Amino acid sequence: MAKYLLLKHYRGAPAPTNDVPMDRWTPEEVTAHIQYMQDWAAKLQSTGEFVDGQAVSPQGTFVRSGGPGQPPVTDGPFAETKDLIAGWMVIDVDSYERALELAAELSDAPGAGGRPIQEWLELRPFMTEAPTVLE
Amino acid sequence: MNDTLLRELVPAVIGVLVRRGAEFAAAEDAVQEALIRALETWPGDPPRDPKGWLVATAWRKFLDAVRSESARQRRELAVEAEPAPGSVAATDDTLWLYFLCAHPSLSPGTAVALTLRAVGGLTTRQIAAAYLVPEATIAQRISRAKRQLAGLPLDRPGDPGTVLRVLYLVFNEGYGGDVDLAAEAIRLTRQLAAATGDPEAAGLLALMLLHHARRASRTGPGGRLVPLAEQDRSRWDTALIAEGVEILQAALARDRLGEYQAQAAIAALHADAPSAAETDWVQIVEWYDELLGLTGSPVVRLNRAVAIGEADGPRAGLAELDKVDPALPRHQAARAYLLERAGERERAAELYAEAAHLAASLAERDHLTRAAARLRGNSELS
Numbered sequence: 001m002a003k004y005l006l007l008k009h010y011r012g013a014p015a016p017t018n019d020v021p022m023d024r025w026t027p028e029e030v031t032a033h034i035q036y037m038q039d040w041a042a043k044l045q046s047t048g049e050f051v052d053g054q055a056v057s058p059q060g061t062f063v064r065s066g067g068p069g070q071p072p073v074t075d076g077p078f079a080e081t082k083d084l085i086a087g088w089m090v091i092d093v094d095s096y097e098r099a100l101e102l103a104a105e106l107s108d109a110p111g112a113g114g115r116p117i118q119e120w121l122e123l124r125p126f127m128t129e130a131p132t133v134l135e
Numbered sequence: 136m137n138d139t140l141l142r143e144l145v146p147a148v149i150g151v152l153v154r155r156g157a158e159f160a161a162a163e164d165a166v167q168e169a170l171i172r173a174l175e176t177w178p179g180d181p182p183r184d185p186k187g188w189l190v191a192t193a194w195r196k197f198l199d200a201v202r203s204e205s206a207r208q209r210r211e212l213a214v215e216a217e218p219a220p221g222s223v224a225a226t227d228d229t230l231w232l233y234f235l236c237a238h239p240s241l242s243p244g245t246a247v248a249l250t251l252r253a254v255g256g257l258t259t260r261q262i263a264a265a266y267l268v269p270e271a272t273i274a275q276r277i278s279r280a281k282r283q284l285a286g287l288p289l290d291r292p293g294d295p296g297t298v299l300r301v302l303y304l305v306f307n308e309g310y311g312g313d314v315d316l317a318a319e320a321i322r323l324t325r326q327l328a329a330a331t332g333d334p335e336a337a338g339l340l341a342l343m344l345l346h347h348a349r350r351a352s353r354t355g356p357g358g359r360l361v362p363l364a365e366q367d368r369s370r371w372d373t374a375l376i377a378e379g380v381e382i383l384q385a386a387l388a389r390d391r392l393g394e395y396q397a398q399a400a401i402a403a404l405h406a407d408a409p410s411a412a413e414t415d416w417v418q419i420v421e422w423y424d425e426l427l428g429l430t431g432s433p434v435v436r437l438n439r440a441v442a443i444g445e446a447d448g449p450r451a452g453l454a455e456l457d458k459v460d461p462a463l464p465r466h467q468a469a470r471a472y473l474l475e476r477a478g479e480r481e482r483a484a485e486l487y488a489e490a491a492h493l494a495a496s497l498a499e500r501d502h503l504t505r506a507a508a509r510l511r512g513n514s515e516l517s
Contacts, residue, residue, distance in 0.1 A: 001244035001266065048245070048276030051268050092268050094242045127497045129308070 012083030016119035020112035053089035145256030150228020160281035169193035234293035264312025338396030344379035364411035416446035484510035
């Protein structure tokens with residue numbers, strides 16, 4: 001089994017096929033979207049492929065060390081970034097192909113007009129332990 | 136109380152219950168409950184016959200479960216129809232469980248989880264910790280596996296190759312929890328090899344023992360990867376190596392060569408050499424030829440190119456490597472290594488850095504990054 005991180009972006013990913021901002025959807029469309037995501041996560045839990053997942057706030061802060069004895073230096077809410085993470089999910093699946101298949105399913109959540117959003121999700125493999133056999 | 140001893144009894148006990156008419160899933164649940172009971176009571180009150188105790192307790196748990204679920208009349212009929220507990224050949228049951236857990240209808244990850252639970256007797260928590268996933272994830276995987284197996288006719292033996300592959304998968308996993316999966320895989324393969332007498336099972340056991348013997352020397356401080364050539368050979372476990380070689384020789388003598396025996400032969404040649412320079416690379420290349428004939432695997436072709444680089448010089452190795460698909464994992468790393476040995480330090484450093492980007496494990500990435508830094512003269516980083 002191999003673990004993958006699925007990243008959902010607020011901003012920074014290429015535009016989805018059905019590109020209407022969520023605040024312009026009808027309330028029913030928003031509900032349908034959220035229901036799809038929840039059902040999908042529940043399905044993964046039942047197959048034993050779900051590891052963890054969280055949504056994160058759009059508000060974030062850049063922080064760096066200020067040097068010895070100095071307080072941390074912060075830089076306002078993502079002043080320079082083009083990329084904004086909306087949430088993440090970790091899955092543990094048998095193959096890369098399966099990870100792609102699942103990401104595509106999640107991307108198909110319904111959006112404006114009840115049509116699939118087909119948004120771009122970022123899929124990244126976890127670094128693994130070195131296998132026992134290497135030479 | 137010896138946890139391992141307890142676990143060794145699990146497959147036989149599940150087998151007895153199934154033989155007496157319990158469904159696999161129900162038998163497995165009952166044995167898990169009996170194990171928990173054993174952990175609670177044995178330290179204060181050890182049984183004279185542990186296996187008998189487990190069978191009796193698990194059977195009682197199973198009957199309790201059946202009783203609580205069925206009507207009085209049906210229950211009475213079931214008790215009436217209960218066969219007399221007789222002696223059952225334990226090895227047959229164990230083997231049957233191995234095949235069941237590696238059933239082709241299960242995905243590899245599911246087969247591994249079920250094998251560790253039903254044949255290995257590990258708890259769901261131990262398996263989850265070893266794979267660094269939540270307990271609920273493994274619990275779902277196992278109950279799903281049991282559901283998938285429920286409707287299938289399980290009267291025919293499965294493919295022995297699938298069973299061996301599942302055990303090899305377990306062996307190759309990292310070590311996350313309190314259970315050492317490599318040692319667990321060796322324990323199970325030892326059982327399987329003894330029960331089947333299959334030369335390939337013996338070959339896999341030999342392969343695992345030979346790799347395990349070098350385990351302590353494979354990593355340095357902080358989990359740092361130490362390549363074979365730089366390993367401290369005095370730390371290799373010579374008793375395990377001797378055992379692995381002996382098992383392998385007995386298997387090879389039966390003249391039914393398979394991929395695990397060939398891999399074990401290569402591992403044995405490494406283990407036999409007093410130093411990296413004194414390794415019998417010519418013979419290793421010959422075994423890679425055999426292995427390639429058996430598997431046709433591109434990964435074998437890649438490893439063979441590196442071995443040719445040692446036997447006939449780095450240029451010969453590079454020429455072989457050109458015939459291998461460059462998209463394979465570790466292709467860049469192998470080319471970098473051969474280029475370095477051919478004296479092309481600049482190009483080798485570039486490729487090491489590229490390979491580090493593609494590495495799938497942290498230890499490997501760090502190792503390759505250090506190699507690139509070393510060739511670029513930043514030796515204080517290496």
